[in-house]
Amino acid sequence: MIKVNYKTLMQQRRLGNKLYVMEAIRSLDEAIDMICEVLTDEEQKDPFAEDLCPYFGILWPAAEGLAIYFEEHPELIKNKTVLELGCGLGYPSLVATHHGANVLATDFHPDVEEYFLRNCRHSSLNCEYMRLNWREDQQDIGLFDVVMGSDVLYESKHASEVAKGLIRFLKPGGKIILSDPGRNYLQPFLEAMKKEGFSEESDLIKVQDKEVFVFVFSKN
Structure with missing residues (x-):
């Protein structure tokens, strides 16, 4: 496994009376350049090399929007089992944990665990x-009471496959809660969830100068 020592910075966000401290990658472009320096030309041509790009290391607006939503609606997660898919730096998981959820955070990138656990320590939380x-x-x-994710609709993968992939982790009567910046694949995904028998409630969260959609899906 390739090990890259990315240059980082500390980012702070206060929600309510809780300060969250997250260690993030300083510059995505700089981090990608660092990866390219350690990969051979052949390795860079490998389609799987893109999976090593440290997109996880940025505090994206969709993650901030989901975290803000949980701060405003803690009843959705309090005392619930919660699964976060593609957690990255883990901001929504940290907020859910603070509000009494039993969270399992997950991601596929090999470097995420180190950063996520650091951010748990920085924010004095266990997850x-x-x-x-x-x-x-x-x-x-x-199976979980709540399955959550932020900005998970970034690929052109068939919307019904993504919907089924999320639903398979959900307890009967549970909720899927997703945030999205308005990706092109959002509408096909909403239609796929409807075909699976789910209805949705939506909200719009302001994150600095951007708007993030948050959807709460429940089985009809």
């Missing part, structure tokens, strides 16, 4: 982590 590629892995990790 479980597991490496998981939810789009590909078929391992049984149990």
Whole structure:
């Protein structure tokens, strides 16, 4: 496994009476250049090399929007089992943990665990982590009251496959909560969830100068 010592910075966000401190990658472009320096030309041509790009290391607006939404609606997660898919730096998982959720944070990138656990320590919170590629892995990790994710609709993968991939982790009567910056694949995904028998409630969260959609899906 390639090990790159990215240059980082500390980012702070206050929600309510809680200060969250997250260690993030200083510059995505700089980090990608660092990866290219350690990969051979052949390795760079490998389509799987893109999976090593440290997109996880940025505090994206969709993650901030989901975190803000949980701060405004803690009843959705309090005392619930919660699975975060593609957690990255883990901001929504940290907020959910603070509000009494039993969270399992997951991601497929090999470097995420180190950063996520650091951010738990920086924010004085304890949260479980597991490496998981939810789009590909078929391992049984149990069912959860809430399945959440931020900006997970960035690929052109068939919307129905993504919907089924999320639903397979959900307990009967549970909720899927997703945030999205308005990706092109959002509408096909909403239609796929409807075909699976789910209705949605939506909200619009302001994150600095951007707007983030948050959807709460429930089985009809």
